[in-house]
């Protein structure tokens with residue numbers, strides 16, 4: 001191992017296959033839409049390669065995104081993209097936040113998570129229902145990459161009092177993005193991808209990749 005481990009393998013964009021370190025079908029759909037046709041890179045999900053979920057033991061989104069990417073990179077030998085994301089509600093002190101997927105216990109039951117959120121906010125008036133989605137996306141060239149690329153996106157809005165729409169995933173039916181008069185689940189997927197936390201984080205990651213390998 002040299003001190004230039006992360007660059008010794010050459011520009012990331014020339015590697016042919018990257019693994020997406022997520023098991024969330026909604027996220028994976030958005031990644032495919034957002035990364036489609038990018039620079040000759042082929043994307044494969046960790047599930048397609050038989051990789052199980054990483055344990056999300058971090059105390060921050062960036063730590064969990066790193067844990068996910070490192071787990072998938074180690075298991076596959078491929079560059080890996082990890083996404084840790086969540087919904088932070090001001091009136092709940094930032095909850096469910098890091099624990100958004102596990103809010104109602106278990107893992108990833110969106111209907112139960114939404115029920116719990118609407119119950120917690122039942123007495124909170126519309127003006128005090130501010131919230132934001134956050135996504136941290138990490139790219140590792142390999143499991144020991146000491147120079148991860150890290151990007152973050154934030155999507156501000158408020159929590160509705162009932163669920164609307166059947167697009168998107170997770171908390172989308174109860175999230176009304178600023179500047180839109182509907183829930184995130186009612187947005188055209190192209191619009192969501194352009195303005196969402198995940199879309200912004202991936203755009204930032206792509207800018208970092210371009211800058212990293214641009215000739216001075």
Ligand SMILES: O=c1nc[nH]c2c1ncn2[C@H]1C[C@H](O)[C@@H](COP(=O)(O)OP(=O)(O)OP(=O)(O)O)O1
Pocket residue numbers: 021022023024027053056083084085086087100101102108113133168169170171172196198
């Ligand atoms: O655009 C979004 N629209 C709606 N809900 C969203 C969004 N983005 C994140 N979320 C929610 C879903 C889940 O409750 C939590 C993410 O948890 P998080 O651990 O990052 O993902 P996950 O466990 O579902 O899949 P995985 O860890 O395999 O990537 O935030």
Ligand SMILES: [Mg+2]
Pocket residue numbers: 056101
């Ligand atoms: Mg998770």
